[in-house]
Amino acid sequence: MNIEKRVAELVDEKIAEINRPDVFLVSAKLHSNGKLIILIDGDKGVGIDECVQISRYVGFKLEEEDVIKTAYNLEVSSPGIDTPLVQPRQYTKNIGRNLSIKMADGSKREGTLRDATEDAVIIEEKIKEKGKKAEIVESTIPLEQISETKVLISFK
Template sequence: MGVEQRVRALAEEKIADRPDLFIVEIKVINNTKVIILLDGDNGVGIHDCALVSRHVGYHLEEENLLDHAYNLEVSSPGLDTPLILDRQFAKNIGRNVTVKHLNGDKVEGTLLSADEESITVAHQVKAKGAKTKKAELVESKILKNSIAEVKVSVSFK
């Protein structure tokens, strides 16, 4: 079993009694940095991250999985981290998102729904040729396989 698989197993073991928590991603970079991104249906607290960090760190040392110095980071995904799991999309319904398509187009709007294959976003589209240039609210269903990334967007207006 590789380092990444063992880290995933240890993290899953620690959150097994917390069905509201889930692992978003685990990265092992050059066997010197281990990153665990945790999330929760209602968010994830620093206490949860600390518990997972202690558990994983203890076992990595005990099992001598990495025989040299390493950094272990356990955190929640930041706003700059794209949504990748269905559970992340579900918990962010109603929030503003920026969707980047594989072809480079962008759509900014409110995430209305998400399923395994697509997301639906309500966004403003300016009417073409209209002298008043009023924007119309439209709902677009976007297939996930046409999406490069989706990020929650924050407005400071």
């Protein structure tokens, strides 16, 4: 049995039970050090209550089903601000924010997220060509071409 797949199913069950369709699983990963980390997020944010409810439910079910044979630590939280965006829904919730995008080819792009779909993001970026004034250009970037996206924090 794939532990991470089972954990994802359990998280989805609990989200349905607590009737929060705006909450979603970002990732579930069992690390080699025995730490099972579940990241959840919400279109309108996610609080400690949801984390606690999901933690209790998943922990209880994993024990009941004896899914993990070794000792493990279960950690349920929302992704930190420095955690890369993974799910298309995370992009939608960050429309209007500045992003740093690492492309699959190794190049980097920065811009303001204007829109997001299931398979692409639209950013507004400043393009400066030598000897010319910087232009604001809207670019559509397919998610498959992105290796990592982080929200840029501004302290202005």
